[in-house]
Amino acid sequence: MSKIVFVEDDQDVGELIAAYLGRHDIDVIVESRGDRAEQVIVDADPDLVMLDIMLPGKDGMTLCRDLRSRWTGPIVLLTSLDSDMNHILALEMGANDYILKTTPPAVLLARLRLHLRQAGSSTSSNEDIAPALSGHKALRFGTLFIDPVNRQVALSDENIALSTADFDLLWELATHAGQTLNRDALLKTLRGVSYDGLDRSIDVAISRLRKKLHDSxxxxYRIKTIRNRGYLFAPHAWESHSE
Known part of the structure; x- marks a missing residue:
């Protein structure tokens, strides 16, 4: 049975969704306050976290951002706020999906199951990728150094902390420097799943990499978006830390 922490201050909504998901083999822990949720999530170690945006103590956007720095599992925003700007902000904060509360329960269940499957595939794939990387030599692009054996990244002698999934994404991009990789190729390589047209996890991970690697x-210009095609790691864009 999968386990979810659902942070929702409306007791009726929390109980209804928990009951529905429970009938479909998903155990739900409901927490009503944003300022308590992070510790609950860390203690419970769930398979997925689902957050409302309007929460007492700490809003869901801030909670998502703070949580992402210490927890790598899927985060879904479930909200009544139908706003493109909020949707974009949620993805920038590290969310994997943004779902409206008006979404039919069966569709919500399907999308949560998708994220749970992908998270499971990612864990299995990462276990396979890690030993495979040990046979490769370190890469250097200007001031960027990537060590696959110790799984370390440095930029201008600054150590860059990356999650396992983000390191694997960077390694895949860097070993194909100068080539455009689309979402489908990246998802198949890193998670063993195909792109379904909805999954934004690669986009979110790319955004995190850019921020940590001081890209704009x-x-x-370091990890470029090639419109309608995918992403390209630029091998000659790492000559200085502050370009």
């Missing part, structure tokens, strides 16, 4: 958020 508005006009990225």
């Amino acid at each position: 958020a508005t006009e990225p």
